[in-house]
Amino acid sequence: MQLGFLMAGVAGEMAQNKLDTISNNLANANTVGYMEDRSSFASKFSNEMGREGAPSQTSAAFLSMNKQYVSTQAGSIHQSGGDFDFAINGKGFFRVQMEDGSVALTRAGNFKIDAQGNLLTQSNLPVLAKTGAPIILPIGEVSATSNGTIYINGKPVSELGISMLKDERRITKAEGVIIKTAPDNIVEADRSVSVHQGSLENSNVNSILAMTSLIDTMRNYQSTMKIVEQYNQQAGLLNDRVGVVQ
Numbered sequence: 361m362q363l364g365f366l367m368a369g370v371a372g373e374m375a376q377n378k379l380d381t382i383s384n385n386l387a388n389a390n391t392v393g394y395m396e397d398r399s400s401f402a403s404k405f406s407n408e409m410g411r412e413g414a415p416s417q418t419s420a421a422f423l424s425m426n427k428q429y430v431s432t433q434a435g436s437i438h439q440s441g442g443d444f445d446f447a448i449n450g451k452g453f454f455r456v457q458m459e460d461g462s463v464a465l466t467r468a469g470n471f472k473i474d475a476q477g478n479l480l481t482q483s484n485l486p487v488l489a490k491t492g493a494p495i496i497l498p499i500g501e502v503s504a505t506s507n508g509t510i511y512i513n514g515k516p517v518s519e520l521g522i523s524m525l526k527d528e529r530r531i532t533k534a535e536g537v538i539i540k541t542a543p544d545n546i547v548e549a550d551r552s553v554s555v556h557q558g559s560l561e562n563s564n565v566n567s568i569l570a571m572t573s574l575i576d577t578m579r580n581y582q583s584t585m586k587i588v589e590q591y592n593q594q595a596g597l598l599n600d601r602v603g604v605v606q
Contacts, residue, residue, distance in 0.1 A: 375581035381428065382574045385565045393468025393537045394563035396431045396570075430539060432528045435467075435564040437556065443502040444471040444479065446520065447561045451528075452553035455488040455521035455546075456481055456538065463488065463546070465523060467561050468537040473497060483536065488521040490548075495520070504557040522549040 381397050388394040437447045446469035448454070453465035464485070471479050471487055479487040479495040486494035490508070500512035508520035523546045525531065534540040 375577055375584060378577050379574065379581065382570055382577060386567065386570050386574070388536075389563055389565040389567045389570070391468075391537060391563050392470045392560050393435070393466060394565065395433075395467065395537070395539070396563070396565045397428050397533065398431050399428050429529065430531055430533060431564060432525075432531070433564045435562040437559050437561050439558060440470075440560045441558050442470070442560075443558070444473060445469060445558055445560050446471065446504065446508075447556045447559035448522065448553060449556060450549070450553035451524055452522045452549040452555075453524070453539075455492075455523055456485045457488055457494060458485065458534065458538075458540075462540070463492075463543070464534050464538045464540050465525075465531075465546070466538050469555075470560055481538075483538070485538070490519040490521045492521065502557075504555060506554040506556070508555040520555060522553055522555065523547060524549045524553065 378399050381399055385396040388396075432451070434449075434451075437449070446454070448467060448469065453467060454469060456464050456466055458464050466481065468481065470482055472482065473479055477496045477498060479497055481487060489495045495510070495518045497510065497517060498512050501514075503511045503514075504520075505511075508522050509516050510518045510520065525541065526545045526547055530545050531539045531541045
């Protein structure tokens, strides 16, 4: 009975976590450069829960939440026409500076410029140049080449810092469209990566698949809660009847 409660409870928690993840992805389906969160699961056997004996005698198993990870699959690119809008084609990332001075990465190239000429993300993080310094642009007509070099009135003034990952599994979400990873996991982008001015990358969330998964997960969650309710009713019957002298 206790094992059944545990398995049903874990399944319910797993479904709830998955629902939260899918809901957050759907909420950001139209966010520029958003990379969806995904969940992976691991099988747990009953002998991992403190039971002794041969696996054939303790074969009960259930799925548990293993970890969440970020999907680095590229989203579609659309033209926006903005002077400070940039999209990356390939497995590259823009480098930005966090408030603590550390370097983070993003695919969201919908940048803006402040009164001092600082190129910033929508969350006001400085965009870094290839040299590692924040990009400061003078007033003038903006253009850019495919390697990320920014021109003002036809003269090169800076170059976007574009990086690639050694291992895409070693990343975590910092906030919104910003991801973080260890410094040794960041390398300079190669020639397979190009930059397109006046374009933006859509989120990589497939709304139709996400809605289908949401409905399926909701049904699984409801089924699990019914199982928990049945176990609870059985436990109540045991408490009422065991030990009662007829």
